[in-house]
Amino acid sequence: MFWQQLVNGLTLGSTYSLIALGYTLIMGVLNIVNMAHGEIFMFGAFVGLLLVTHLKVNIFVAMLGAALTGAILGIILERVALRPLRRKAVSHLAPLISTIGVSIFLESVALKLFGPQSRDFPSSFTAAFEFGPMRISLVQIFILAVSFSLMLVLRFWLAKTKIGKALRATAENIETANLLGVNTNKIIVLTVSLASALGSVAGVLVGLSFNAVEPTMGITMGLKGLAVLILGGMGNITGAMLGGLILGIAEVFSVAYGNSSYRDAVAFGMIIVILFIRPQGLFGSRDQQGGK
Amino acid sequence: MLNSLLNPYYLQIGMFVLINAILGISIYLTLATGQLSLGNAGFMSIGAYSSALLTIKLGLPVYLAIPTGGMASVLIALIIGFPALRLNGLYLAIATLGFGEVVRVIFLNLKITNGALGISGIPSLNVLTGNVLSALGLGDGFGGLSLQQISNCAVLLILFVILVLLLFFTRRLGFSRVGRAFAAIKADETAAQAMGINTTYFKILAFILGAFIAGVAGGLSAHLTFYIGPKDFDYHRTVEIFIFAVFGGSNLVWGPILGALLLTLLPEFLRAASDYRMMIYGAILVAMMAFRPLGLISEETVRFWRTKLGRRSSK
Amino acid sequence: MKLFSEGHFLKGVAVIALSGMLLSVAGCGKTSSPTATAPVANQEAKIGVISFLSGGGAAYGEAIKQGLDMAKEELNAKNKIKINLLYEDSRGEKTDAINAANKLVNKDSVVGIIGPTLSGEMFAVGPIVNGAGVPIMGTSTTAEGITDIGEFVFRNALPESVAIPSAVKKAVDKYKLKTVALMYSNNNDFAVSGYKTFEKAVKDSGLQIVATETFADKDTDFSAQLTKIASLKPDAVMVSSLYQEAALVLKKARELGIKVPFVGGNGFNSPQLMKIAGTAAEGALVASPWFPAKDDANVKKFVEAYKAKYNKVPDQFAAQAYDALYIMSAALDKSGSATDRKKLRDSLAGIKDFQGVTGKFAFDAQRNPVMEATVLLVKDGQFTEFK
Structure with a gap:
């Protein structure tokens, strides 16, 4: 049972990592917690689902469609909820509040549009492999692979490419980056839409893996992603990746060897403890900035 | 006219308005130091459960149980306050959000709180005041009003007095040394520290006061609604309390109170549109941040209306 | 300075109190007099429904509404006492359910209430409605202790x-x-x-x-x-x-x-x-208690009509709501009054040998249903009787 539970934990954890990557990207560059990320994730899942069930497209096309929708939602989010705040000198809590607004707005729109019932993908994606005592499904392997490669690509992109450097410069100091000729507005839009596209793809993958897509999944998974963001250290990509896996394993093992009814307290119990003993997160350094 | 005005339906809504206004004060107090705590629903639930259990299991009278519930919230606030307030803005918001979730899960699992089934049959303030009034010989009503109406009015009055007392206290606090320290911390924490203000002390003080008031409001609401369950204190409840302050304004204590008044009455006028309530709340949050980040009422609004009204009266 | 601020404080209190009063007066305009006596002929019974119509559990509330609407149409086509259903949404939240109940009882002056959907809502609403002397019947409240709230609280949901x-x-x-x-x-x-x-x-x-x-x-x-x-x-x-x-x-x-x-x-x-x-x-x-494929004329008729109207097989929420309104209506007929709440309660309590789509039905002394359950087995994608 131990090995199978470890697999379960890793799969669950990799979905958390996938969500947390989006949070982390925005946190790292804009120093903002985007509370609406979970809902963008949920919308992505629905778009993917509708594409697969109604237009009968290939799952990869569906993911592309979800990513596009996510990117558009991200651009709207930036326009409506973030840009107006940048022009004014407002409290640093303002973006948090306005993204909370976007999140409850999107959640109730989804309830209206899609109804409260959970829906599922056609079950043609449930192929599975057996490794001795372990059983792992194709989707699970795929999710693990996607999240690890995304992590690597993001790290490389931020460290080596020109846009990546501009992104890090913006993260360091918006005014200075502006003076140095970086079009910071463009960089910010790019970051938010990229993170949202990632979130939407994550939505499709998680919907596939658990075979359930419903409007409140944004808030449940979003809160977990938030926990991972803090667990791994705000704005730290490796931290988000490993933090997600740690949280997934911790949750599964709390069920396997503890009491399943406290499962939902594990995530926040862990971050409360982490914040008190190591506020910069497991993998963060004291002056972490810029998605390194 | 009086009889239809004192319809229990309106009286009940009045009670919810007052409870929400009290919650508004609780979130105002933590915001007064520039800290965003999203744990108010958690503190509310601690107050509600303590007070309900104390009256049911130990037979404590309601007027003692409710403040005790508030003190229970204070105790928990003290324990989590010290480490939590070392954290700055964002971290505190998320840590307190997490705190609310953990409290909810604990109440879901404790035997004494009856898990998801919640606690029913909580002694009701209405019935209790009704009994007191009958003992005073008003059992058959008075002046054409039924006993239910009189006792509802009495409860409304009690809540109103509590609100006014809290308001009075908050206003006095605002003009005192403590209030000025709060304002200094809100304006610039580092500068406040440099000026010799013990920022941790004042931040915790504000946090604890907020927790106490939330706990009391929780206790009051438990004794108004007969039944409480963990579901009543979830993330959506936190957002609902929080939006009072964002909508009304958090710079003056009148802000959250106005927010509570408007946002509790509005859904009743728009019952048919209740489907869209959360959507409207979301839009309000976004729009307020974009257009009026200080909320409906701020110092400037007050100054503006004062000069305007002053000019008119001088004419 | 101090004096001024105190004055300002009191002014603020007065403004808040006044605006609260004004708003409630504004809401009063629509109040109908609760003591209106209906003429004997062409009586109309106002029955309030508190249901989970929006939010996470809206699917249950929707089924309940459909069951009730169908029953209402059928009943109004033949019965003397016409039924008018007033729906209020509880959103699955107890404070909304309380406000809805208070509105139905005190402002709309209903003779009885059907709902709410969740047991938790009933625990909050029941004492208020019971205290006001209005019969209330849950159609999906299966938790233990529901009818202990008081003698005006009924349910036709089979307790678990x-x-x-x-x-x-x-x-x-x-x-x-x-x-x-x-x-x-x-x-x-x-x-x-x-x-x-x-x-x-x-x-x-x-x-x-x-x-x-x-x-x-x-x-x-x-x-x-x-x-x-x-x-x-x-x-x-x-x-x-x-x-x-x-x-x-x-x-x-x-x-x-x-x-x-x-x-x-x-x-x-x-x-x-x-x-x-x-x-x-x-x-x-x-x-x-509900089995859509049951070999029973009543059930078949109901399933057919429901399918024709809503294009799906009714679930137990719809079936129990459908029966609930029939029970309510039978009790109204027996009491002979469309407005007397106490009479409705008494005749409800006396309901027995009622033949509904969920089987033979009666209330016991505790106002819980006495009915039989069929054990169902899922076979070939259908519920079948398990023998």
Whole structure:
């Protein structure tokens, strides 16, 4: 049972990592917690689902469609909820509040549009492999692979490419980056839409893996992603990746060897403890900035 | 006219308005130091459960149980306050959000709180005041009003007095040394520290006061609604309390109170549109941040209306 | 300075108090006089409905509304006392349910109330409505202790203390069970109450419980719990939750190779279970008063009409709501008044030998329903009677 539970934990954890990557990207560059990320994730899942069930497209096309929708939602989010705040000198809590607004707005729109019932993908994606005592499904392997490669690509992109450097410069100091000729507005839009596209793809993958897509999944998974963001250290990509896996394993093992009814307290119990003993997160350094 | 005005339906809504206004004060107090705590629903639930259990299991009278519930919230606030307030803005918001979730899960699992089934049959303030009034010989009503109406009015009055007392206290606090320290911390924490203000002390003080008031409001609401369950204190409840302050304004204590008044009455006028309530709340949050980040009422609004009204009266 | 600020403070208090009063006066304009006496002929009975019409559980509220609407149309076509249904949305929240109840009782002056949807809402609403002397009947409130609230509180929802033991007993007899695992949604009052009944029924049958695992409503990942259960190899798994989680649990369980029978609480009792779980639902058992394929003229007529109108098979929420309005109407006819709340209560309490789509029905002394449950088995994607 131990090995199978470890697999379960890793799969669950990799979905958390996938969500947390989006949070982390925005946190790292804009120093903002985007509370609406979970809902963008949920919308992505629905778009993917509708594409697969109604237009009968290939799952990869569906993911592309979800990513596009996510990117558009991200651009709207930036326009409506973030840009107006940048022009004014407002409290640093303002973006948090306005993204909370976007999140409850999107959640109730989804309830209206899609109804409260959970829906599922056609079950043609449930192929599975057996490794001795372990059983792992194709989707699970795929999710693990996607999240690890995304992590690597993001790290490389931020460290080596020109846009990546501009992104890090913006993260360091918006005014200075502006003076140095970086079009910071463009960089910010790019970051938010990229993170949202990632979130939407994550939505499709998680919907596939658990075979359930419903409007409140944004808030449940979003809160977990938030926990991972803090667990791994705000704005730290490796931290988000490993933090997600740690949280997934911790949750599964709390069920396997503890009491399943406290499962939902594990995530926040862990971050409360982490914040008190190591506020910069497991993998963060004291002056972490810029998605390194 | 009086009889239809004192319809229990309106009286009940009045009670919810007052409870929400009290919650508004609780979130105002933590915001007064520039800290965003999203744990108010958690503190509310601690107050509600303590007070309900104390009256049911130990037979404590309601007027003692409710403040005790508030003190229970204070105790928990003290324990989590010290480490939590070392954290700055964002971290505190998320840590307190997490705190609310953990409290909810604990109440879901404790035997004494009856898990998801919640606690029913909580002694009701209405019935209790009704009994007191009958003992005073008003059992058959008075002046054409039924006993239910009189006792509802009495409860409304009690809540109103509590609100006014809290308001009075908050206003006095605002003009005192403590209030000025709060304002200094809100304006610039580092500068406040440099000026010799013990920022941790004042931040915790504000946090604890907020927790106490939330706990009391929780206790009051438990004794108004007969039944409480963990579901009543979830993330959506936190957002609902929080939006009072964002909508009304958090710079003056009148802000959250106005927010509570408007946002509790509005859904009743728009019952048919209740489907869209959360959507409207979301839009309000976004729009307020974009257009009026200080909320409906701020110092400037007050100054503006004062000069305007002053000019008119001088004419 | 100090004096001024005090004055300002009082002014503020006055403004708030005044605006509160003004707003409530503004709302008063529409108030109808609660003591209006209706003429004897062409009576219209106003019945309030509090239901979960928006938000996460809107699917249940919707089914209830459809069942009630259908019953209303049929009844108004033939009966003397016409029925007017006033719907209020509770959003599944207790404060909304309280406001809705107060509005129905005090402003709309209804003669009786049907609803609310959730047991938790009933615990908050019941005392108020009971105190005001208005009969209220829950159609889906299955938790223990509902009718203990007071003598105006009724329900036609079969309490789980009746349904679950009969399902467990049949399963034990048929499959010779020795060990079972229990699973339930621990943040749902209905599911927790069902779990407690399961636990008692299982212990009474002398079975050994090898594991008790919980999850939460809206959870989608059950692999940890089910992996644990799979390793303990129970003879059967008993699940108490709503159909959505139940269906996902079944799916995951079959995927992990758990092939034993599943016995469900009332949540299993929905065509949605098969729709979501597909073939994984095969072999699931549930006890229910409602069985759409029952060989009964009443049931057939109802299912046909419902299908024609809403294009789907009615679930138990619709069926019980449909029966509830028929029961209410029968009681109204018997009392002969469309406005007298006390008379309605008394004639409701005397209802017996009522033949509804959920079977023969009567209220016991505790105002709980006396009715029989059929144990159903999912076979070839359909509920069939389990014998």
